[in-house]
Amino acid sequence: MIDKRVNTACEAVECISDGATVMISGFGEAGSPVELIHALVDQGAKNLTIVSNNAGSGHVGLAALIENRQVKKIICSFPRTAISVVFPELYRAGEIELELVPQGTLAERIRAAGAGIPAFYTPASVNTTLAKGKEQRDFNGKSYVMETAIQADFALVKCAAADKYGNLIYNKTARNFGPIMCMAANTTIVQAGQIVNVGEIDPEHVVTPGIFVHKIVEITNPSDESKLVAENLKYHGIKY
Amino acid sequence: MARNVALDIHDGAYVNLGIGIPEIVAGYIPKGHEVIYHTENGLLGMGKPAETGSEDSELVNAGKKYITAIPGAAYFHHADSFAMIRGGHIDICVLGAYQVSEEGDLANWSTGNPNDIPAVGGAMDLVAGVKTIFVITKHTTKTGVPKIVKKCSYPITGKNVVSRIYTNLAILDVVDKKLFVRKLAPGVNFRYVQEHTEACLNRYHEKTSHQIYEKEQ
Numbered sequence: 001m002i003d004k005r006v007n008t009a010c011e012a013v014e015c016i017s018d019g020a021t022v023m024i025s026g027f028g029e030a031g032s033p034v035e036l037i038h039a040l041v042d043q044g045a046k047n048l049t050i051v052s053n054n055a056g057s058g059h060v061g062l063a064a065l066i067e068n069r070q071v072k073k074i075i076c077s078f079p080r081t082a083i084s085v086v087f088p089e090l091y092r093a094g095e096i097e098l099e100l101v102p103q104g105t106l107a108e109r110i111r112a113a114g115a116g117i118p119a120f121y122t123p124a125s126v127n128t129t130l131a132k133g134k135e136q137r138d139f140n141g142k143s144y145v146m147e148t149a150i151q152a153d154f155a156l157v158k159c160a161a162a163d164k165y166g167n168l169i170y171n172k173t174a175r176n177f178g179p180i181m182c183m184a185a186n187t188t189i190v191q192a193g194q195i196v197n198v199g200e201i202d203p204e205h206v207v208t209p210g211i212f213v214h215k216i217v218e219i220t221n222p223s224d225e226s227k228l229v230a231e232n233l234k235y236h237g238i239k240y
Numbered sequence: 241m242a243r244n245v246a247l248d249i250h251d252g253a254y255v256n257l258g259i260g261i262p263e264i265v266a267g268y269i270p271k272g273h274e275v276i277y278h279t280e281n282g283l284l285g286m287g288k289p290a291e292t293g294s295e296d297s298e299l300v301n302a303g304k305k306y307i308t309a310i311p312g313a314a315y316f317h318h319a320d321s322f323a324m325i326r327g328g329h330i331d332i333c334v335l336g337a338y339q340v341s342e343e344g345d346l347a348n349w350s351t352g353n354p355n356d357i358p359a360v361g362g363a364m365d366l367v368a369g370v371k372t373i374f375v376i377t378k379h380t381t382k383t384g385v386p387k388i389v390k391k392c393s394y395p396i397t398g399k400n401v402v403s404r405i406y407t408n409l410a411i412l413d414v415v416d417k418k419l420f421v422r423k424l425a426p427g428v429n430f431r432y433v434q435e436h437t438e439a440c441l442n443r444y445h446e447k448t449s450h451q452i453y454e455k456e457q
Contacts, residue, residue: 029297104365
């Protein structure tokens with residue numbers, strides 16, 4: 001019998017160990033699995049490598065995880081935003097490592113891992129400082145940079161609805177990195193706004209097929225990260 | 241500047257607009273032209289900014305601003321979004337710039353200052369993959385330093401990638417690694433633009449093959 005549902009966010013993230021590589025979905029606040037991240041703050045795993053497009057906003061979600069000193073390194077494309085305060089401070093103090101990756105390269109490195117492709121060539125970043133030290137090769141007279149796949153131990157992903165098999169659908173631009181992160185992690189943990197009966201999601205509409213998902217927790221009315229940031233709330237574990 | 245860019249976007253184009261000034265371009269598209277906007281965080285068919293009170297935090301553009309989607313829009317994940325970009329499916333991208341060189345090199349992602357947090361986003365993928373790159377920028381910095389230069393002093397985003405530059409003084413074409421003045425702003429002459437440009441500017445009426453190009457337009 002296949003039933004990937006777990007009861008709570010805490011139970012869902014229990015298995016994340018110190019030193020793990022963890023992908024976190026979201027483009028800024030849109031699609032960020034805030035409840036799963038906060039459960040990971042409570043759980044306390046340390047020396048994590050985080051793969052996410054941004055580096056957190058305000059003092060909640062990914063920013064709270066960084067502020068709680070659980071993150072050793074972050075792999076992302078855009079850590080500089082007006083409302084990012086925690087990461088810049090630690091970065092300037094040399095207390096967190098940054099691997100800066102062009103956004104499309106980040107997406108493809110994640111997708112490649114999920115698709116069993118260890119490396120690929122991309123035209124992005126050729127002749128720039130971000131291509132330094134990377135293999136460069138010409139195809140049909142054009143230069144490309146070799147990039148390697150990013151495989152993760154865990155992925156934390158937010159979606160709109162799921163069934164117990166792990167089939168997922170998303171909401172608007174909150175989809176962003178979710179589907180490819182589900183593919184690239186050994187253990188994919190999903191928070192769904194709703195868990196529906198098997199068969200209720202039209203197979204034609206499934207975005208992430210259940211094979212890529214391992215644990216699902218239902219979080220109805222998830223926090224809106226942008227609102228938490230706007231209210232300048234700080235996550236201190238268990239409560240704000 | 242934004243109006244000039246809008247006039248050069250053809251009917252039926254798929255367009256990616258960068259953050260800031262480029263976003264304003266959408267407002268100047270001529271009536272009757274249908275243009276589909278791509279935003280790299282996963283939407284084809286971006287509509288107008290969301291009205292106050294009806295913002296949806298899960299419907300944002302690449303600048304993380306609240307937007308709307310037009311009827312006929314499509315959502316997709318990031319790998320598909322950048323396949324559209326890198327795969328050459330997007331016709332035009334309009335970006336801002338710190339500097340553009342006479343060879344069409346663009347610098348718009350980093351000042352190179354070690355105190356600044358480096359951030360690149362999708363800029364390098366866009367310049368590497370979109371068919372035509374337009375840059376929209378003030379001709380000089382606030383302190384009057386030319387932004388159109390012989391060689392970029394800031395770290396570049398891409399080499400030989402810019403096709404056309406729209407500034408408050410002129411529209412410049414990059415052709416065969418040289419800059420040609422396509423149009424002057426009202427009340428501005430060639431010499432004035434050259435004085436505010438570090439790179440060497442060329443006139444289209446010189447006996448070059450580009451004369452033909454000009455007539456075609």
